[in-house]
Amino acid sequence: GENVEQHPSTLSVQEGDSAVIKCTYSDSASNYFPWYKQELGKGPQLIIDIRSNVGEKKDQRIAVTLNKTAKHFSLHITETQPEDSAVYFCAAPPSGGSYIPTFGRGTSLIVHP
Amino acid sequence: DARVTQTPRDKVTEMGQEVTMRCQPILGHNTVFWYRQTMMQGLELLAYFRNRAPLDDSGMPKDRFSAEMPDATLATLKIQPSEPRDSAVYFCASGLVLAGLSTDTQYFGPGTRLTVL
Numbered sequence: 655g656e657n658v659e660q661h662p663s664t665l666s667v668q669e670g671d672s673a674v675i676k677c678t679y680s681d682s683a684s685n686y687f688p689w690y691k692q693e694l695g696k697g698p699q700l701i702i703d704i705r706s707n708v709g710e711k712k713d714q715r716i717a718v719t720l721n722k723t724a725k726h727f728s729l730h731i732t733e734t735q736p737e738d739s740a741v742y743f744c745a746a747p748p749s750g751g752s753y754i755p756t757f758g759r760g761t762s763l764i765v766h767p
Numbered sequence: 768d769a770r771v772t773q774t775p776r777d778k779v780t781e782m783g784q785e786v787t788m789r790c791q792p793i794l795g796h797n798t799v800f801w802y803r804q805t806m807m808q809g810l811e812l813l814a815y816f817r818n819r820a821p822l823d824d825s826g827m828p829k830d831r832f833s834a835e836m837p838d839a840t841l842a843t844l845k846i847q848p849s850e851p852r853d854s855a856v857y858f859c860a861s862g863l864v865l866a867g868l869s870t871d872t873q874y875f876g877p878g879t880r881l882t883v884l
Contacts, residue, residue, distance in 0.1 A: 697858050697875030754823060757810045
């Protein structure tokens with residue numbers, strides 16, 4: 655099955671700085687890579703995703719990059735704000751017809767005002 | 768704005784009692800996932816349904832947990848008997864899998880916080 659590793663487990667930045675979270679995966683056939691944001695007391699919510707036919711996708715202050723050769727993808731948040739403080743999860747699907755994604759362990763991002 | 772709903776939001780019970788958690792997936796979605804989240808284990812998949820059929824429940828303790836989808840609008844997760852180690856937040860998520868796509872976005876509910884004393 656798929657193995658997803660996510661780093662760092664915690665990330666503390668000052669407001670306005672950039673934050674980068676990286677995930678590596680093991681199954682080279684994986685082709686869909688979502689990022690979820692979980693705020694305190696809520697369920698994870700999709701914030702951005704990328705499919706394997708593109709290398710980068712941006713949505714305002716967040717972007718995701720994908721390196722299929724190296725089998726890693728990263729979440730980039732620019733101009734961080736206190737409301738970006740949350741736990742972020744990456745996920746990657748296994749191949750072989752299974753539709754069950756494997757989630758990373760999560761990164762707790764803290765943005766200090 | 769379509770959302771996954773879960774009830775109850777919070778449940779406190781005593782060891783040995785039966786607990787039933789309910790989930791209403793987004794209308795039209797054909798996959799349902801049950802997850803358990805704890806600080807130590809992160810997000811653990813308990814069960815996965817597609818078109819109401821259980822396809823994977825390998826992460827679920829079979830002796831006390833059961834998951835069902837009586838119809839397309841309701842998924843249930845039952846624990847009987849409950850134990851203190853079952854204390855966690857349980858999330859339901861739904862999605863739409865189309866032929867030819869390996870996966871799609873999961874839409875999570877707000878979760879049920881279970882405390883077993």
